[in-house]
Amino acid sequence: MNANAGPAAGVEMPTPQVRERAAVGAHGIPAVLGCLVLLAAGVVSAVWGIGGGGPAGLIGGVVLVLLALLIGAGLTVVAPNEARVLQFLGRYTGTVRTDGLRWVNPLTTRRRVSTRIRNHETTVMKVNDLDGSPIEIAAVVVWQVADTARAVFEVDDFVRFVSIQAETAVRHIANNYPYDAHSQDQLSLRDNADEITERLSREISERVDSAGVRIIESRFTHLAYAAEIAQAMLQRQQAGAVVAARRRIVEGAVGMVDLALQRLAEQDVVDLDEERKATMVSNLLVVLCSDRATQPVVNAGSLYQ
Secondary structure, eight states: OOTTOOSSSOOOOOOOSOOOOBOOEEEHHHHHHHHHHHHHHHHHHHHHIIIIIOHHHHHHHHHHHHHHHHHHTTEEEEOTTEEEEEEETTEEEEEEOOOEEEEEOTTSEEEEEEOSOEEEEOOOEEEEOTTSOEEEEEEEEEEEESOHHHHHHTSSOHHHHHHHHHHHHHHHHHHTSOSSOSSTTOOOTTTOHHHHHHHHHHHHHHHHGGGTEEEEEEEEEEEEEOHHHHHHHHHHHHHHHHHHHHHHHHHHHHHHHHHHHHHHHHTTOOOOOHHHHHHHHHHHHHHHHOSSOOOOOOOOSOTTO
């Protein structure tokens, strides 16, 4: 697999039928003052009608009180990072995002939708990676409602929808990459977490876009081989580490032997024939590459005895 290659083709979701738009409304304070004025006028008119003003005063007072209550029913409080989705006779009429006391059509139904940033952490799932090895994987997804109309009307439960789609995307990503890379140009779940989580975020975004949800970030929180193969994979990793360490030791030892021979030749310390050079190289490599301490043997005779 090439390093630039990604998972299979993107997810095609249905085109949203509803888009968020601003609802018609006004500040709530003038509406409150109007309600109080109408309520006071209604009470005064009703008292006057009962006191002798006649049925017209009583009826007018009742009408004014009912009108005040109707206007008061349109008052709604919107908290910061919240929205109200309005419906009139089952039809979407707009969304109120401005926080504070607002007044809208009193005959509408209002549904509260949080636009705060949320976290969703998937359960630890057992899946097979690209090589078929069973692994355990989990991720955390940071998301936010961007379009309240789509979140309410395009799916039944947008919170559960995000949860299921996030787990589906994590499984799909895990199936498309190996746990460990077998070549330098191959992405792996363990060594290229940043690149793969970026692709995970992109795939989740494609899956939840129709629900009006924006994915901010996703990260792996758990990544390990499944218990049944963990010990075998640990031995393989340890063997690879030992081979790499031995390779480094041999490279260093060869360099030290070459440097020793060059210094002996340059400073004319001793003149060695090819056979003695081979013996010296062999002894030095044994000393430098051995994983145990060597015991020196002192030659009390000549160099050739």
